[in-house]
Amino acid sequence: MAGVSETNVQFWMNKAVNWGEASSCSALLDTSRHLGPLRNFLQQILQGLQQMNSTSEAMKTFPFVGQFLGRLCWNSCVTADERSQKLLLRCLSCLYSAEPLNAVERKANMWIKNMLCHLISEEEGSVAHATVKHAGSTPMRYHTEALQKVVSLMVEEVSKSCDCLPNASARCSNSNIHTMSTACIALVTCTQMAPLIGALLKHSESCGSSCLNQEFINEVGEAFISKRLVLEDEAVISLWCQSALSLEGAAVSLLESVLSDHQLTTQSLDKHVNDSLLPQASARHCHIFLTVSEIYRNVLTEIDENLAIRTLIQVFTVCFLQRLTGQNSQDRLPLRAFFPNVMPSLLSPLLTAPSEVPREAWLDHLSWITSLLQSVTENEEEDVRAYQPMFEAWFLLVRCGYWVDTAVELLVLAASGNTEALLWLLTFFHHPTNRGHQRSQQTAVAREAWTHLRMLFLNHPPPPRHLSAVKELLSSSSISANLVLHLFSNFAVFSHGPVSIITEISDKVLTETAVRRRALWILASIRCRLNSASSRDDRVHSRLRTLQDTLLQT
Amino acid sequence: MEAVLRHLNNILELLAVSRTDRVREWDRPTTQRAFKWAEYCEQLHSRYQSNPTVRSRLESGLTDTNRRLRETFPSYSPVEFSELAQCQHKLIVYLLRNPSSPHFIIEMLFPDQNSPSQELLAPQNSLVTRKSAFSLLCCTVNTTSSYYGLQTEPEVRGKLLGKLLNSILARPGNEEHAKCLLDSVRCDSAGKVDGFYDVIAGALLCSSDESQRFIITWLKESDGGLNTFCTVISPEVCAVISRQSPEFRKLYWGALKQWASCLEYDVTKSVWVTSEGAVSFDVLADRLRDLINSGESLKEETETALKALTLQDGDFSVKGVSVWTDLTLQLKI
Numbered sequence: 001m002a003g004v005s006e007t008n009v010q011f012w013m014n015k016a017v018n019w020g021e022a023s024s025c026s027a028l029l030d031t032s033r034h035l036g037p038l039r040n041f042l043q044q045i046l047q048g049l050q051q052m053n054s055t056s057e058a059m060k061t062f063p064f065v066g067q068f069l070g071r072l073c074w075n076s077c078v079t080a081d082e083r084s085q086k087l088l089l090r091c092l093s094c095l096y097s098a099e100p101l102n103a104v105e106r107k108a109n110m111w112i113k114n115m116l117c118h119l120i121s122e123e124e125g126s127v128a129h130a131t132v133k134h135a136g137s138t139p140m141r142y143h144t145e146a147l148q149k150v151v152s153l154m155v156e157e158v159s160k161s162c163d164c165l166p167n168a169s170a171r172c173s174n175s176n177i178h179t180m181s182t183a184c185i186a187l188v189t190c191t192q193m194a195p196l197i198g199a200l201l202k203h204s205e206s207c208g209s210s211c212l213n214q215e216f217i218n219e220v221g222e223a224f225i226s227k228r229l230v231l232e233d234e235a236v237i238s239l240w241c242q243s244a245l246s247l248e249g250a251a252v253s254l255l256e257s258v259l260s261d262h263q264l265t266t267q268s269l270d271k272h273v274n275d276s277l278l279p280q281a282s283a284r285h286c287h288i289f290l291t292v293s294e295i296y297r298n299v300l301t302e303i304d305e306n307l308a309i310r311t312l313i314q315v316f317t318v319c320f321l322q323r324l325t326g327q328n329s330q331d332r333l334p335l336r337a338f339f340p341n342v343m344p345s346l347l348s349p350l351l352t353a354p355s356e357v358p359r360e361a362w363l364d365h366l367s368w369i370t371s372l373l374q375s376v377t378e379n380e381e382e383d384v385r386a387y388q389p390m391f392e393a394w395f396l397l398v399r400c401g402y403w404v405d406t407a408v409e410l411l412v413l414a415a416s417g418n419t420e421a422l423l424w425l426l427t428f429f430h431h432p433t434n435r436g437h438q439r440s441q442q443t444a445v446a447r448e449a450w451t452h453l454r455m456l457f458l459n460h461p462p463p464p465r466h467l468s469a470v471k472e473l474l475s476s477s478s479i480s481a482n483l484v485l486h487l488f489s490n491f492a493v494f495s496h497g498p499v500s501i502i503t504e505i506s507d508k509v510l511t512e513t514a515v516r517r518r519a520l521w522i523l524a525s526i527r528c529r530l531n532s533a534s535s536r537d538d539r540v541h542s543r544l545r546t547l548q549d550t551l552l553q554t
Numbered sequence: 555m556e557a558v559l560r561h562l563n564n565i566l567e568l569l570a571v572s573r574t575d576r577v578r579e580w581d582r583p584t585t586q587r588a589f590k591w592a593e594y595c596e597q598l599h600s601r602y603q604s605n606p607t608v609r610s611r612l613e614s615g616l617t618d619t620n621r622r623l624r625e626t627f628p629s630y631s632p633v634e635f636s637e638l639a640q641c642q643h644k645l646i647v648y649l650l651r652n653p654s655s656p657h658f659i660i661e662m663l664f665p666d667q668n669s670p671s672q673e674l675l676a677p678q679n680s681l682v683t684r685k686s687a688f689s690l691l692c693c694t695v696n697t698t699s700s701y702y703g704l705q706t707e708p709e710v711r712g713k714l715l716g717k718l719l720n721s722i723l724a725r726p727g728n729e730e731h732a733k734c735l736l737d738s739v740r741c742d743s744a745g746k747v748d749g750f751y752d753v754i755a756g757a758l759l760c761s762s763d764e765s766q767r768f769i770i771t772w773l774k775e776s777d778g779g780l781n782t783f784c785t786v787i788s789p790e791v792c793a794v795i796s797r798q799s800p801e802f803r804k805l806y807w808g809a810l811k812q813w814a815s816c817l818e819y820d821v822t823k824s825v826w827v828t829s830e831g832a833v834s835f836d837v838l839a840d841r842l843r844d845l846i847n848s849g850e851s852l853k854e855e856t857e858t859a860l861k862a863l864t865l866q867d868g869d870f871s872v873k874g875v876s877v878w879t880d881l882t883l884q885l886k887i
Contacts, residue, residue, distance in 0.1 A: 025694045076693070080686035085679065089664050098657040110653055116660065117650040119682045121643070127749035130742035131711045134735055136603060136639050136718055138596065140676070143684040149710045150691045157697050176696060183694035187687050 004044050009064055012041050016071040025179075031077035032185045033215065035084060042087040049094040055105045058095060065095070066111070073115045081186035092116070147192045154180060158199040161207075174211035177203060181216040188219045189228045198235035205238040212242065221246035225253070237281040240288055247281075247288060251295045254278060258312045265520035266548065269315050270528055279316060283323035286337050292316075297395060305482060307521040314401035315528050321351060341392045346372055350400040355534050363418060366407050370421040373397065373428060394432040402529045404429045408490040411450060423447055430483040442480055449473050449484045457495040462505050471509045485515065489522040492547045493540060502543060503550045516551045523548055555608075558598060559615040565595045565641065566619050570627045572645055575654040582658060592641040599638040606727035609635065636735070642676070703788030704755055712756015715739070719757065719765040729768070736772050751786045758795050758802070770801045784809040785833060789844035796845060797852055807859065813838055814881070819874045826877060835877070839884045846885065860885075 015034065019027045031038075045065065052058040058065065069091055078084045092112050097105040120139070122129035135142045161177060181200050187193045197220060204210045210217075221243045223229035224236070231239065240247040254276045258264060264272055273279060282289035296313050303309065324332065335347045349369050357365050376386075376393045397404065407422045414422070427443045452466040452473070473484040488509070492502050510516050523544060530540065568588055571577070580588070602608045613635045620632035637644065646663060649655040663678045692707035699709050722728045722735070743750040758769055773780045784792060784806055796803040813833040817826045826835035845856045860882050867876035873883065 023693060028690055028694050076686040076689040079682055080690050082679075082683060085682060085686075089679075090666060093660065093664070093666065096657070096660060106653075113650045113655075113660070116664065116678075117647055120678050120685070121647055125742070125744040125746070127708075127743045127746050127753055128711070130739045130744075130750070131715060131753060133640070133742060134636060134739050135714065136599075136636060138640055139643050140681045140684070142714065143681065143688055145714060146710050147684050147688045147691075149713055150688060150695070150706060153697045153699075153706065153710070154691065154695055157695075160698070180695060183690060186690070190683060190687055192684070193687070 004041075004048050004062070008041055008044070012038070013064055013068055016068055016075075019071070019075055028075075028077045029179065029182050031075055032182050035077070035081055035186055036215075038078070039081075039084055039087060042084065042091065046087055046091050046094065049091055052094070054101070055095050055097045055108050056102065059104060059108070065091070066108070069095075070111075070115065073119060077183075077186050079119060080190075082189060084186070144192065147190075151192055151196045154196050155199045158196070158203050161203070174207075177211045178213055181212040185213065185216050185219055188216070188223045194230060197229070198232055201231070201235045201238035201242070205241055210242050217243045218245070221249070225249045233277055233280070236277055237284065237288075240281055241285060244291065247291055248295065250276065250278060251292045254316075255295070255299060255309065255312065258308050259306075262517065262520075265517075265524045266552070269311070269524050270319055270531070273312070273315050273319050279319035279323050282320050283327060286333055289320065289338050290340075296399075300395065300398065307482060307518045310398055310401060311521045311525040311528075313399055314525055317399040318353075318402065318528060318532065321353070339396065341388075342396050343372070343376060343389060343393060346376075346393055346396055350396055350403060353532065354402055354406045354529065355532055362406055362410060363422075366403065366410070366425060367421045369403060370425045374424070377428070377434065390432070394428070397429060401429070401525060404486075405490070405526060405529050408486060409494050411487065412491050412494040413496075419447070419450065423450065426483060426486065427480075430480065430486070438479075442483070445473070445478075445480045446483055446487070449480070449487050453487055453491045456505060457491045457497045457501065460498055460501055462501055462508075467505070467508055474509060474515060481515075482518070485519055486522055489519050489547070490526065493523075493526060493544045499543060499546055502546050506547060506550045510551065520548065520551050523551070555611065558602075559612065561591075562595065562598065562612065562616060562638070563619050565591055565638070566616065566623060566633055568592075569633060569641075569644060569648060570623050570630055572648040572655075573629070573652055574627065575652075577649065577652055577656065578654045580656050582662075585656065585659070585662065588645060589642060592645045595638050595641040599635065599641075603636070603639070604722065604725050604728065606725070606731065609731070636738075646678070699759075702790035702794065704752060704759075704791050708749065708752035709756040709759070712753045712758070713760045715753060716757035716759075716761030716765055719768065720762045723762075723764055723768060732768060733772060736769070740776075747782060748786050751783045754783065755787050755791050755795065758799070759791075766799050767801055770799065770805065774805060780805055781809060781812075789837075789841040790848075792841065793844040793848040793852065797848055803852075803855075810838065810841060811863075814877050817877050819877075821874065824874065826880065835880075835884075839881055842881060843885055 015030075015038075019031055045062070045068075048062060049058055049065070052061060069088060072078045072084075072088055078088065092115065095108055096112050097109060100106040100109055122132055132139055132142055158177065158180070161174075177200065180196075184193065184197065184200070188197065200212060200216075201220070204212050217239070220229065220231075220239060224231060224239065224246065240250065254273070257272070278288075278292060282292055296309075296316075299309055300313075335351060336344060339347055346369075349365065349372065354362065373393055376390050404425060407425050411419060411422050411426070423443055423446045427439060427446050431439060431442050449470065452469045455466045456462050456470060470484070470488065472478065474481055474488065478484065492506065510519060527544060530536075530544070568591055572588070602612060616633070616635055620630075624630045624632070633644070649659050650663075665677050688710075689707075692705070692710070695706055697706050697709070700706055719732055719735070722732050739753075740750055754769060754773070758766055761769065773783055787795075792806055796806050813828075816832050817828050817835055817838070819825075820827045828834060842856060842860070846853045860878060863878040864876060864882055867878050870876055870879050873880050
């Protein structure tokens, strides 16, 4: 019977009969719980009807359809749900004959028009009809206002049950909240409902346990992600507390935005990250931070060479730390809670912002960080169990990439004497594993690049020997292309040579589009760090702008 | 003004025609034009509805038109000025109920998202959604008011009615219009007395002082309305309204005393009885109890009044002599 099975027909006809004219609370709530499968069944019916050549044929093939659709038209839960309503109306449209050929079709037409009439107006002689008729405005305006009023009443009820102590009257029972959320499953995308949905979400958060219907939470999550529902910030965070799926969706969405939107490199990346609400939510709820961290951890193990992602993770951490320090000290959890898998001695040096450390002490601070990290990597070769702590240490370094940027800034201005620790740190950042003792080889490459770049940026005109050496090191065949690019970008921004050579050198050395795009991400990360510095250095900013403009020209 | 009357005439004629088989000849542009006229009519209503002088002129003009059209169209039902606020809706309903209406009406009113939207008609989908949502929530939700006897739906409908009355009465000269409004709503509720008075209770609970007084006066002046109201509305809701409105408190007391006077003591069964359908002793006691339980000032007033009435009746302490004594005993004051 064109995909509509007899068992299904019987099941749903029974349901429709049981729901009756659906004026009872329990009938409507039961409908609410079955909306998803009901939509599927309606879809099957619609497809069946669309294959019919005439209404008469349809009535013969699907004899139950008239009664079934008619009953559903009386069920306000079905008609309130936008998707079910659409399916219902399309089915009715299919049964309508533009040119009726017999009495059956003429009767069907009249019946359909009566159904539609019923959907938009009240039964004559009822109080509802009388009040709407004399309302002095259109039915649309009347029902919009009526809906708004019910919603405010319900919001009031929800907030009343929040203030109640555990042993208060039955009015504040959680089952009332559960019932409300069940009733709202069909209404999640209705604009007037937003205040109530927000109130229900926030209630669960403040009252500890979640007493909301799970289907309701899922619907809200889906509607929010597909932008069919707008929620205020507090409600979004409450949603994430109750729906891991929504939270993961938001974190992944932030990652994807960074991978696909090239404009972000030049815009304010920290604003974009803060707009996602993830830093605020993470600071308030440790479990949210841990979930987001897990997602970042997984992404890094799969695509660790991606500079865009690294920059995002770094900016996210900065925004998160800012929110954390903004909290009340009594509400604040120790850092240990947010970073449970990392060697505790690493937390303080890495999570302190460079702006909080005097510039003169940066070198010592970085030596401290380097020696801590070196102690973690010592056992890497001998002990297989050493891999995990090393990975966690490296992951923390990636999150606190602003210290690596600081190290590179110092490398630009340093003499060859005190660069050992800084080069090690930079190498470790880009090449965490020491497979086949590559690290010493890579550190050598780093030193070589550093030497060439010093020559390049401090002399005018730029010596061709060093130009070609750097170009070679930046090519895709080089094992340390990103490391060298990192050094290059920082040299361009921080060195004291003439500004004009920035463009000259970049044009000759950064020829591939992919490389230029990666360099823009490094600049974005430098810019974020400069924005949170205690004082603004105009010289540095103008050099950064020059390099950025050069890179943006195709 | 002449032009406006002429336009209204045309629109009423249009509405009358839409119920006949002449609509068979309507094509899409004609139908769209009809709806444009209906929309214009709504604007006219909105412009003149709160202006008493203009409105009464238009209403008398419409009376003439209605009379004329009844002679031309057999099953014509008169259209009042206030109904013109929903002219488009009326037109839609007439067309849907008319077997001869053109088949494209349905897709104009309920457009499929797949079909190109060339029509200018307001799609009815949102109306269905909101109306259904309202109904769904009213059925499934218990709010504070429903715990003391007023369901959510009449409470909200009452709030909207109260708001409407507030705006009508805000302008001077509109009392007659407001009275007609309440009369019409009651009339069109066709005997669903309980439901109607629930809405009135909802209106009383939230309207401005002026509107509240107006509604209470209207109840008093309506034939048996006040008595029915006090019978039908729950003791708790009556207590809340009494708390808010001194006028109602007085009238409510009047009703309670009047019911008490209908009770007679049946010596054989040792109970107070009354005629079929009248308010019983127990119900009277419940109502008094709710007054007492609804706050300090009302409690004091009620108890004082009860004492005074008991005194008036002779201040007996024996049951079966004075209904007031027995009520006081029942309430354990």
